[in-house]
Amino acid sequence: MDMTDHLRLDLSRAPLLVPFIAADQDSPAWYMVLVCHHIVCDHVALERVSEEVLLLLQSSDADLPPAMQYRSLIAQLINTPQDAHESYFRAVLGDFTVPTALFDVLDVQGTGRDMREARLVISPSTAQRLRSAARCRGASSAALFHLAWAKVLAQCSGQSDVVFGTLLFGRLHGSSGADRAVGMFINTLPFRLDVGDIGVKQALETAFSILAGLLEHEHAPLALAQRCSGVPPQLPLFTTLLNFRHSQRTAQKDHRFPEGVSYLGGDERTNYPVTISIDDWGDSFSIKAQCTNGIDPIRVASYLETAINELAETLAREPGLPMSEIDILPKGEREQLLIAFNDTAVPYPRERLLHQLFEEQATRQPDGTAVVFEDQHLSYDEL
Structure with a gap:
């Protein structure tokens, strides 16, 4: 067949x-x-x-390794009372009332079929600079990327106070064998951060503290966290997902397959309109952006790359600088906005005076609008 x-x-x-x-x-x-x-x-x-x-x-x-009892491992992991989860998320999200929507896209019921994907690689030298910037402030690389994504969301949603989903590994608090168990351990929980006029150093410390707090509730149901927010039930709490993961370069294609067996490939999809995956390879990072139609994944990944570099430079040079001063526009887009789009010079007949040019326009379009003030309009003829 x-x-x-x-x-x-x-x-x-x-x-x-x-x-x-x-x-x-x-x-x-x-x-x-x-x-x-x-x-x-x-x-x-x-x-x-x-x-x-x-x-x-x-x-x-x-x-074959011995089978691990998934039920037993989960029983060990889920030991935090539900009311403790609820108290935590009500304190974090109770006054959050407007969902964070990148470019105003609110649909989180996608199937992943219309997604476009882009990938950027952060070089080992740049990665080392990012790690050093985070480490010198007592934080992790994961916290730095979370802060950078919060900044991108703030710029692209018009809100300084943003929420997005972050993935938690779910196996860190397990007993021996949790790393080999077959089952569902990861969890998605909301990450909230206000990146208004807070200083960059303080913002990074806050991001690191938020991640540490979420680890204490890493097995809390997402539905519970959503109910604890002030966002109306018919709206999503967040529309973007950030997955920071420690990856290994030994992929499926590098395994020793039996003769005649080869690895062809694989795909990852979520229902969210934007999913950002950060792979920490140990010596470098890579950014993968998956975006629904209408959102350019290359553009989104470039925003994040610019933000993370700006944050690293600022932490080394001026850590007290407000987050509002951090830029997310890549050099090419900034030049397009400030220079190319403003290249409005056009040729005009220099041998005639300005009032003569106006008279000629009035002759060509006497009924055309010449002046607008609030709800008042004057045509060229009236003027």
Whole structure:
């Protein structure tokens, strides 16, 4: 059969982890598709499943690790009372009443089908500068990127007080074996920060403190956090997602597959109109922006890259500078706005005086509007 016609799976409707293996009758090729939905599985779990499938394909059943009881691990992790979660999020979000919408896009019911993607790589030298800037202020690189994204949101939404979703790993407080368990551990929670006239150093410290606070509630239900806000129930609390993750360069394509098996690729999608993924590779960073149609992912990623560089430079040079002074416009867009769009010089007949030019216009368009003041209008003829 033609595998390109028969292996089209609707990821938006896949509620479970589905290992699918098929053979092409006309060739010895095998196809395996792992459809992972975050209802039941996160990225770490998907890696574990992939590893075990490869062991089975290699007939290495004896090397399979012992199964971890997901229920037991979750029981250990979920030990914070619900009322403690509720008290925390009411204090954080109770007076937040207007959702943060990048470029006024409020739809968070997308399927991910119309997404466009862009990726930027931050060089090792620049990455080292970013890490040093955060470390010297007692913060983490994750806090610095959260602060940068908050600044981008503030500029692109017209609000200084912003909320966006951030992903928490969910396995940090688990017992031994939590790193190998198959199941859903990650969680999305709201990150709120006001980047008005607060100083850059203080803003970074605040961002770091917010992340530390969220870790204490990393398994709180997102629905509970949303109910604790002042945003009307029919509106989303946030419309953008930031995923800061520590990644390894050993990807699926680098695994030692059995002969005849190769890695083709994979996709990540969410229902949010904008998802930003920051990969910390240890020596560098990469920014991946996934945006719905109508929002340019290259533009969004460039804003974040500019903001993070501006913050690092400011922390080293003038840490007390207000966040309102931090720029997010890349050099090319700034020159376009200030220079190219303002290049309004046009040729005109220099041999005639100004009033003569006006008279000629009045002759051509006597009924055209010449002067407007509030709700009053005068035509060229009347003037």
